[in-house]
Amino acid sequence: MSDVAQRAGVSHQTVSRVLNGHPSVRPETRDRVMEAIATLGYRRNSAARALVTRRSDTLGVVTPATALHGPTSTLVGFEEAAREAGWYVSVATVRTFDGESMRTAVEHFLDQGVDGIVVIAPTVEVAHAVAGIDSPVPVVMISSAPDVPTSAHVHLVGVDQRMGGRLATRHLLDQGHEAVLHVAGPQDWFDAQDRLAGWRDECEAAGLVVQEPLIAGWQADDGYALGQMLVAEGLPSAIFAANDQLALGLAHAFWESGVRVGPDVALVGFDDEAGAAHYAPPLTTVRQDFGQLGSLAISVLKAVLDGATGQHRLLPPELVVRASSLRG
Structure with a gap:
């Protein structure tokens, strides 16, 4: 720091102020100090600084x-x-x-x-x-x-996450659906617990009989297997999936069976992961x-x-x- 101060024609204290972003240093002085730092290749001694600041x-x-x-x-x-x-x-x-x-x-x-x-x-x-x-x-x-x-x-x-579950469920109910099936994530995850709780809160607030959720993992394969089961056993009109990967798997199973996502089964995911806007069709989801x-x-x-x-x-x-x- 002494070498930097000498080259820039300033005090040791001024160099310290520049390094710590102090607002009292004039722009032209700051520029001279930064030029001297670049020329000399100065680097802070982190260990010494930690001894002084205790950080x-x-x-x-x-x-x-x-x-x-x-x-x-x-x-x-x-x-x-x-x-x-x-x-x-x-x-x-x-x-x-x-x-x-x-x-x-x-x-x-x-x-x-x-x-x-x-x-x-x-x-x-x-x-x-x-x-x-x-x-x-x-x-x-x-x-x-x-x-x-x-x-x-x-x-x-x-x-x-609980609010996110409510937002997804309320949106589907506002589209005129009389029930929303929830495909939940693994229940040892707080995110999955809270998204399920938000779905349940919103269904109860709407006066609906809350049906049992389907518990799954987080992977698209889990959603795909459940989608195949729903096609075979009976489709709901609306599904809130606990994440976008589950929604992707569900959509794949529905597409293979000729079920249209949107017109036939409304689908909402969670996360707005990269690429969710380019699903077929683009996925409604909850963004974090x-x-x-x-x-x-x-x-x-x-x-x-x-x-x-x-x-x-x-x-x-x-x-x-x-x-x-x-x-x-």
């Missing part, structure tokens, strides 16, 4: 070992938000979430001196493992369920803003590090209407 500018992320759309998109959204906020992210992928696995991951991050830990917790197993850890740094859990077990140092953010979710997790973590009391915060999803749910 490593690093966050640990624990995520399930899965390529499913929700957890993967959550990780990408969080990593982008963290980078924009000036934090680096270290990721631990865990296949089995038990107390020992979680403690190992947390200790690994604490050895790195992370400022905080984020856990992507889509399942009951993950949430219970998080509740049992003891961490000296704040922990933000990304999960949809507002009543997941937490301790004082664990703070919750997520997308309101993973970039906004990542930014929310960062803002909660920042607030907690600055001494604020953490809160459980859920983002609203958005219904995206396309041809698959429309009669015409």
Whole structure:
């Protein structure tokens, strides 16, 4: 920093202000300092800075070992938000979430001196493992369920999946359907539980007799098998599928049997994954803003590090209407 200051003709303190984005530095001075930094190839000594600030500018992320759309998109959204906020992210992928696995991951991050830990917790197993850890740094859990077990140092953010289930179901009822079948995801996932609960809430609010949902996995193959069964045993007029992959499998089975999605069976998915607008027909679905979710997790973590009391915060999803749910 002294070499940079000498080359730019400024004080050591001015260089520090430029590096930390202080607003009091004049633009022309900032340009001179940045030019000197580029010429000299200066890089911060992160270890020395951490000793002074007591911050490593690093966050640990624990995520399930899965390529499913929700957890993967959550990780990408969080990593982008963290980078924009000036934090680096270290990721631990865990296949089995038990107390020992979680403690190992947390200790690994604490050895790195992370400022905080984020856990992507889509399942009951993950949430219970998080509740049992003891961490000296704040922990933000990304999960949809507002009543997941937490301790004082664990703070919750997520997308309101229950609201998403209600939006999808209400849309189908507004199209004039007298009943909506729900093809639900695996019930050890909070997202699947909450989407089912939202569907049930909306059916009961409309005064309908709630029929039993069909429980499936998350894959298109699961939807395809159920679609074949529905063709053989009797089709409903409207289906809310717990994710877009299930909807894709259902649509494939219906197409093979000459059933038209839209005119014959209205279909709504969930996630608005890449390509949902190009299904045949384009899929009505519920969109989650993973970039906004990542930014929310960062803002909660920042607030907690600055001494604020953490809160459980859920983002609203958005219904995206396309041809698959429309009669015409």
